[in-house]
Amino acid sequence: MIDLRLVREDPEAVRASQRLRGDAVEAVDALLHADEARRSAVSAFEALRAEQNQLGKLMPKAAGDEKAALLARTKTLAADVKAAQAAVTEAEQVLRAAQFAIANVVQDGAPGGGEDDYVVLREVGTRPEPADARDHLALGELLGAIDTERGAKVSGARFYYLTGVGALLQLGLLQLGLWQAVEAGFTPVIPPVLVKPESMEGTGFLGSHAAEVYHLPADDLYLVGTSEVPLAAYHKDEILALNGPLRYAGWSSCFRREAGSYGKDTRGIIRVHQFDKVEMFSYCPPEEAAQEHQRLLAWEEEMLGKLELAYRVIDVAAGDLGSSAARKFDCEAWLPTQNRYMEVTSTSNCTTFQARRLNTRYRDADGKPQTVATLNGTLATTRMMVALLEQHQQPDGSVRVPKALQPFVGGRDVLEPVKAGS
RNA sequence: GGAGGGUUCGCCUAGUGGCCGAUGGCGGCGGUCUUGAAAACCGCUAAGGCAGCGAUGUCUUCGUGGGUUCGAAUCCCACACCCUCCGCCA
Numbered sequence: 001m002i003d004l005r006l007v008r009e010d011p012e013a014v015r016a017s018q019r020l021r022g023d024a025v026e027a028v029d030a031l032l033h034a035d036e037a038r039r040s041a042v043s044a045f046e047a048l049r050a051e052q053n054q055l056g057k058l059m060p061k062a063a064g065d066e067k068a069a070l071l072a073r074t075k076t077l078a079a080d081v082k083a084a085q086a087a088v089t090e091a092e093q094v095l096r097a098a099q100f101a102i103a104n105v106v107q108d109g110a111p112g113g114g115e116d117d118y119v120v121l122r123e124v125g126t127r128p129e130p131a132d133a134r135d136h137l138a139l140g141e142l143l144g145a146i147d148t149e150r151g152a153k154v155s156g157a158r159f160y161y162l163t164g165v166g167a168l169l170q171l172g173l174l175q176l177g178l179w180q181a182v183e184a185g186f187t188p189v190i191p192p193v194l195v196k197p198e199s200m201e202g203t204g205f206l207g208s209h210a211a212e213v214y215h216l217p218a219d220d221l222y223l224v225g226t227s228e229v230p231l232a233a234y235h236k237d238e239i240l241a242l243n244g245p246l247r248y249a250g251w252s253s254c255f256r257r258e259a260g261s262y263g264k265d266t267r268g269i270i271r272v273h274q275f276d277k278v279e280m281f282s283y284c285p286p287e288e289a290a291q292e293h294q295r296l297l298a299w300e301e302e303m304l305g306k307l308e309l310a311y312r313v314i315d316v317a318a319g320d321l322g323s324s325a326a327r328k329f330d331c332e333a334w335l336p337t338q339n340r341y342m343e344v345t346s347t348s349n350c351t352t353f354q355a356r357r358l359n360t361r362y363r364d365a366d367g368k369p370q371t372v373a374t375l376n377g378t379l380a381t382t383r384m385m386v387a388l389l390e391q392h393q394q395p396d397g398s399v400r401v402p403k404a405l406q407p408f409v410g411g412r413d414v415l416e417p418v419k420a421g422s
Numbered sequence: 423g424g425a426g427g428g429u430u431c432g433c434c435u436a437g438u439g440g441c442c443g444a445u446g447g448c449g450g451c452g453g454u455c456u457u458g459a460a461a462a463c464c465g466c467u468a469a470g471g472c473a474g475c476g477a478u479g480u481c482u483u484c485g486u487g488g489g490u491u492c493g494a495a496u497c498c499c500a501c502a503c504c505c506u507c508c509g510c511c512a
Binding site for chain 2: 038039042043045046047049050052053055056057059060070071072073074075076077078239361369
């Protein structure tokens with residue numbers, strides 16, 4: 001939810017942001033009008049209410065003719081108050097709708113444009129170019145690690161089983177990430193993955209993402225697409241005592257309908273309905289958010305370094321940000337068989353945008369409540385297995401396990417193909 | 423699924439129509455006393471909107487939404503959530 005004060009004080013900055021995103025500039029003026037309308041409705045109501053309160057105080061002391069006169073006056077006043085109150089409620093609804101129509105103000109420095117207008121910040125590592133490379137699914141089947149056929153039989157397209165070293169690899173990857181976070185001072189969290197509508201709504205996922213979200217109508221609960229949802233809603237309606245950034249690392253399964261992505265990444269486990277993820281989530285004062293964002297990115301890169309993956313970092317363009325983010329950096333790992341980079345992590349700085357709707361605040365140096373900034377970033381996810389298998393494959397179909405990961409997969413340094421027929 | 427009980431300012435709690443934005447305790451903050459600390463005592467201690475440079479004023483909020491009333495924490499209705507008991511299932 002956009003900061004109304006900012007829109008009032010510097011509407012031009014918000015208009016510029018809208019332009020950079022390719023969103024409607026007129027939405028800013030609509031919001032300013034709605035704000036104006038609400039304020040005048042409020043003062044009208046308050047003047048009437050103040051009079052009503054005044055007269056109400058006289059009532060118990062009054063008697064006789066005086067009381068009758070008072071009653072007559074207050075009776076008409078009561079109707080006026082009611083009408084004025086209804087006008088305020090309506091003006092507030094209009095204002096809220098106008099407020100939701102505007103996405104977060106893009107951070108200075110973020111590139112303008114759409115999905116293809118990202119800026120590559122750096123490329124890290126040497127891209128491996130294995131001869132006769134097998135793709136991750138072929139490797140996964142050789143290793144007895146990934147079974148998409150039975151996944152489809154049991155649950156449908158975009159479902160899969162992880163078996164044998166596949167199951168171990170995923171758990172190891174997530175643990176490597178989680179331990180890195182714990183050592184960096186994060187509080188590890190296993191959150192609920194079913195949330196109430198207000199939690200889903202408060203984190204902004206029922207807006208443009210609504211079609212992506214699984215809903216359980218019998219209980220009116222939603223399956224989360226990321227632990228960002230329960231981690232952000234965790235401190236809803238709270239005033240935090242912040243002493244530096246408050247950091248959580250959430251481990252959860254994630255569920256996505258992948259509506260509208262028919263035909264995209266259909267092979268293997270790149271784009272699936274269910275996967276696991278360790279997500280970093282940080283609460284901090286707004287003035288520290290940009291720094292914290294860089295830290296989250298650094299932790300993501302540290303993780304990819306441990307996995308010995310070749311990747312690049314991109315600065316996502318304004319039009320591709322999502323409504324809550326002011327800035328977003330993605331790390332994309334190299335995929336030899338597709339000759340392209342694939343997103344494996346994403347970190348967003350949501351500034352105060354997400355926290356404002358969730359009403360999550362902190363006390364500043366003067367002890368005054370202020371809206372906090374929230375940030376999130378991927379630390380480990382099922383999808384990293386795709387890059388890991390492909391980049392570390394060897395000619396015989398075995399896959400090298402990076403050193404840092406070995407302790408988390410039972411000390412294995414190589415994953416070997418299993419015999420056929422199992 | 424059935425039957426009860428509950429939801430008030432960080433926590434606990436008082437409050438059955440105007441004297442209630444709301445009692446008391448705990449916790450927290452400040453002070454007196456003390457070499458220091460403890461104890462005791464005194465004071466302060468919800469959030470938000472609007473107007474104003476400001477002092478301040480004013481309005482809203484007692485789970486949520488509606489209703490009754492000149493006036494609602496208090497009466498009525500609906501809903502949500504929590505707890506207890508019973509049943510059912512792991």
